[in-house]
Amino acid sequence: MAAQAIPELSTAASEPPVDWDAVAARARGVRRAKAVVLYAFLIAVSLPIILPYFWLVTIAFSARTGVAETAVLWRSMAVVVPAVVAFWLTAALAQSRRQLWIGLTAVAAIAIFAFAVLVGPDLHLGNFIFLWEPDFASVVRSRIGEVKGAVQFPNVWHAFGNSILIAGTQTAIVVTVASLAAYYLSRFQFPGRSSMLRSLLVLHAFPVLTLIVPMFLMLYWIGLLDTLSGVILVLVAFELPFAIFIMKGFFDAVPWDIEMSALTDGASRRQAFVSVVLPQVRNGILAIAVFTFIRGWEEYIFVFTFLIRNSNWTMSLYMYWVRDDVMGVDYGVVSAVGVFYLVPSLILYMAAQRYLMQMSIGGVKG
Amino acid sequence: MTTIADELTIERRGHAGSAARRRTNFVIFLGPAIVLTILFFVVPVIIDIAVSFTDLSRSLRISEFTTEQYEKVLRTDRRLSQVIGLTFIYVFGTLAIFNVTFGLILAITTTAIRNVSGSFFRGVWLLPRMSPSVLYILLWLWAVSPTEAGLVNQVLMQAFGLDAPLDLLTSAPVALIIISNGFIGASMGMIIFTAAIRGIPEHLFHAAAVDGAGTFAKIRFITLPALRWPISFVTIYQTLSLLVSFEYILLLTKGGPFYDTTVYALYVYRRAFESGQYGYGAALALFLIVIGVVVALIGWRFFDMERLLQRPRIEVH
Numbered sequence: 001m002a003a004q005a006i007p008e009l010s011t012a013a014s015e016p017p018v019d020w021d022a023v024a025a026r027a028r029g030v031r032r033a034k035a036v037v038l039y040a041f042l043i044a045v046s047l048p049i050i051l052p053y054f055w056l057v058t059i060a061f062s063a064r065t066g067v068a069e070t071a072v073l074w075r076s077m078a079v080v081v082p083a084v085v086a087f088w089l090t091a092a093l094a095q096s097r098r099q100l101w102i103g104l105t106a107v108a109a110i111a112i113f114a115f116a117v118l119v120g121p122d123l124h125l126g127n128f129i130f131l132w133e134p135d136f137a138s139v140v141r142s143r144i145g146e147v148k149g150a151v152q153f154p155n156v157w158h159a160f161g162n163s164i165l166i167a168g169t170q171t172a173i174v175v176t177v178a179s180l181a182a183y184y185l186s187r188f189q190f191p192g193r194s195s196m197l198r199s200l201l202v203l204h205a206f207p208v209l210t211l212i213v214p215m216f217l218m219l220y221w222i223g224l225l226d227t228l229s230g231v232i233l234v235l236v237a238f239e240l241p242f243a244i245f246i247m248k249g250f251f252d253a254v255p256w257d258i259e260m261s262a263l264t265d266g267a268s269r270r271q272a273f274v275s276v277v278l279p280q281v282r283n284g285i286l287a288i289a290v291f292t293f294i295r296g297w298e299e300y301i302f303v304f305t306f307l308i309r310n311s312n313w314t315m316s317l318y319m320y321w322v323r324d325d326v327m328g329v330d331y332g333v334v335s336a337v338g339v340f341y342l343v344p345s346l347i348l349y350m351a352a353q354r355y356l357m358q359m360s361i362g363g364v365k366g
Numbered sequence: 367m368t369t370i371a372d373e374l375t376i377e378r379r380g381h382a383g384s385a386a387r388r389r390t391n392f393v394i395f396l397g398p399a400i401v402l403t404i405l406f407f408v409v410p411v412i413i414d415i416a417v418s419f420t421d422l423s424r425s426l427r428i429s430e431f432t433t434e435q436y437e438k439v440l441r442t443d444r445r446l447s448q449v450i451g452l453t454f455i456y457v458f459g460t461l462a463i464f465n466v467t468f469g470l471i472l473a474i475t476t477t478a479i480r481n482v483s484g485s486f487f488r489g490v491w492l493l494p495r496m497s498p499s500v501l502y503i504l505l506w507l508w509a510v511s512p513t514e515a516g517l518v519n520q521v522l523m524q525a526f527g528l529d530a531p532l533d534l535l536t537s538a539p540v541a542l543i544i545i546s547n548g549f550i551g552a553s554m555g556m557i558i559f560t561a562a563i564r565g566i567p568e569h570l571f572h573a574a575a576v577d578g579a580g581t582f583a584k585i586r587f588i589t590l591p592a593l594r595w596p597i598s599f600v601t602i603y604q605t606l607s608l609l610v611s612f613e614y615i616l617l618l619t620k621g622g623p624f625y626d627t628t629v630y631a632l633y634v635y636r637r638a639f640e641s642g643q644y645g646y647g648a649a650l651a652l653f654l655i656v657i658g659v660v661v662a663l664i665g666w667r668f669f670d671m672e673r674l675l676q677r678p679r680i681e682v683h
Binding site: 034035038039041042045046049050051052053055056088091176177178180181183184185188190201202203204205206207209210211212213214215216217218220233234236237238240241244269270297298300301305315316319320323331334338341342345346349 | 388391392394395396398399400402403405406407409410411413414417422426472475476478479482483487490491492493494496497498499500501504505506507508509515517549581603606607609610611612613616617631634635638639644647648651654655658659661662663
């Protein structure tokens with residue numbers, strides 16, 4: 001944006017008596033006005049996204065009677081919004097690093113104090129009852145005056161375990177199979193290699209959701225419907241083309257010389273692969289592992305269609321049925337389940353953000 | 367260091383190497399991937415084609431082979447034209463408003479402000495993509511809840527003085543599915559366009575500024591031309607994924623009220639799993655599979671095929 005000042009200068013230069021300070025001040029003013037407009041726009045469009053998430057967290061930790069207590073939400077907004085604005089202003093106005101730190105600490109201290117006074121007394125963990133009370137459903141239902149619901153809930157840790165099992169197994173298989181295949185495709189010449197790469201490209205973009213009907217029938221006929229292993233196999237196969245594609249990119253980037261010198265030293269191709277090339281693509285393996293894990297954790301459509309018994313429920317189904325049940329009107333418990341389900345996803349995304357960015361862009365470029 | 371001579375010796379040794387080892391390597395490295403791909407991509411497509419010529423229904427038993435499913439698709443199913451029309455509105459509406467246009471606006475605005483703030487806003491817009499679908503839609507259901515506690519109704523009633531709460535799920539369902547999908551779709555365009563904008567040499571903007579270009583002239587004559595390839599990529603890729611995905615719609619409206627938000631892909635799903643008409647579902651799905659493969663083939667042109675097909679340089683097995 002500094003470039004903004006340049007046209008002003010060149011027009012002004014044609015007239016001899018120039019008040020440079022005024023020109024500079026005007027350019028700064030224009031620049032600042034533009035920045036204000038941009039920020040106002042971005043804040044306006046981002047609020048509809050932040051607000052529901054903020055609501056979710058607030059309700060999870062504050063709702064008592066099951067009704068969404070909006071008073072708490074607006075009160076905490078009254079603390080958080082000025083705090084964020086103050087943070088920004090401090091960051092923008094601070095002249096030195098020391099001023100910045102003092103300013104930020106002061107704002108944070110005031111915000112925490114205000115939060116503790118205004119919102120603190122309303123916070124509690126009662127809505128997370130599903131974590132320690134196996135029969136939480138009847139507790140919640142009696143709280144809202146319903147005797148019986150249609151759904152029988154398994155222990156939440158059972159659903160949690162199922163999700164971890166599906167995501168973990170899927171990740172292990174995808175990483176192994178994809179690394180092997182991608183290495184071979186990247187480094188070996190064999191008849192049919194180029195047609196295989198071409199079909200990989202099509203599979204990479206293949207809309208797997210369209211296969212849900214035949215896949216259901218297939219699992220039914222081979223007796224894997226309503227089993228975790230059936231779902232895992234399906235999800236593994238669907239993640240494979242993408243994972244191979246990404247891993248091939250990483251293998252392609254490993255210099256040939258490394259492998260060549262290992263071979264010259266007498267290693268076989270398999271030895272070279274395991275002990276020389278694999279360590280070079282650690283980032284790629286990490287990226288597809290995290291990505292596949294998140295996909296398994298979030299998966300909804302396939303588990304919803306292929307898993308029926310409640311002992312096979314994953315976290316996504318658990319979440320779905322908690323909302324769908326009569327206790328769905330208890331916003332407090334539903335949002336507590338939501339927070340419990342959302343946080344692992346977010347943590348994984350944050351941790352792997354760098355690799356995921358690298359990968360999505362790598363995936364675009366081929 | 368490798369020289370050409372080295373490569374030649376290694377290559378010669380490779381040719382002399384046993385064919386058996388070559389075969390075992392092939393089986394070890396590529397075997398599992400090929401087996402899984404055939405089992406879960408090729409076989410289902412064949413099953414789909416086969417089932418579409420049967421009368422397979424809720425009993426999951428095949429009693430006869432017929433072409434009645436295709437007659438139904440092409441002639442007797444009156445609801446289908448409505449479904450296809452809605453699919454067009456949904457796909458192009460979402461694509462035009464959010465995935466491309468709004469993604470572009472987000473990318474341009476977040477790269478124009480300071481880097482830290484820019485990544486903050488991009489992070490906010492990635493939230494919907496990072497949330498599991500069930501949870502994301504839960505937030506939507508709460509936001510548009512027809513009671514006074516719904517977030518939209520709270521804002522409208524308290525800030526804009528609306529009298530009675532709105533029931534958006536029945537009064538504006540199509541707009542809702544477009545917006546809820548668009549919030550997710552915009553972030554993909556945003557990321558790809560941001561990367562592309564970052565790649566534009568800074569001096570072009572300076573040169574334009576010296577020539578007297580304003581903000582919009584710079585966007586029009588520098589940014590947009592540089593984004594031509596990413597925009598076509600996002601358009602093709604997102605057309606395909608919008609066409610086949612129905613997860614968020616199923617969760618938000620279940621395709622309702624009645625069939626008002628049932629797009630084609632969801633129609634396949636509802637026919638097969640709600641009405642139990644598996645044969646008919648398979649026939650409908652086949653059209654979608656064909657479209658999917660065609661679009662994927664078009665997408666090829668946008669990949670760097672030459673680089674991908676580059677021949678390997680070591681011939682040892």
